[in-house]
Amino acid sequence: MSLCFPLINTGGSSPSGSYNHVVGILYGLLAAVLYASVILMNKFIKNLSGFETTLVQLMVSSLVLIPYILMIDPMNFSGVNSHSIIYILILGIFHTGIAYFLYFTAIKELEGQIIAVLSYIDPISAVIIAAVVLGESMIFIQIIGGILILGSTFLSERLETKR
Structure with missing residues (x-):
């Protein structure tokens, strides 16, 4: 096997x-x-x-x-x-x-920074589309994970902009 x-x-x-x-x-x-x-x-x-x-x-x-x-x-x-x-x-x-x-x-x-942000949004949007369009279940931990990914991306962008 x-x-x-x-x-x-x-x-x-x-x-x-x-x-x-x-x-x-x-x-x-x-x-x-x-x-x-x-x-x-x-x-x-x-x-x-x-x-x-x-x-x-x-x-x-x-x-x-x-x-x-x-x-x-x-x-x-x-x-x-x-x-x-x-x-x-x-x-x-x-x-x-x-x-x-x-x-x-x-x-x-595009700039590398924008590409990086889009690469984080891609899998999250896939999970959301699967839940909305295909009716797949989304559990609480997945929602928290998506929020953490998007939140860290947002914070990273904000900190980079301030520099």
């Missing part, structure tokens, strides 16, 4: 019924490292348009994620039909491709 299988748990809790906080923390740290690598990669990619930067980023992301996906669950295309392909194309082109294109085009025009 692979090391990755115990880490995957779609129910949000371990088989014993309690939450597996260590796995969540490890996933969070891994996500932070991968997100930082995207930002650092943007610093080294010069003289490319937003479209070209988007293509490079998506190709690198695919190369990083494909081995993980293949370790977790072998690909099975038996359930793929024309509707699935249309939904995948919509998701890939609009919700990923265009969003990345806008992000990487704007990142070249």
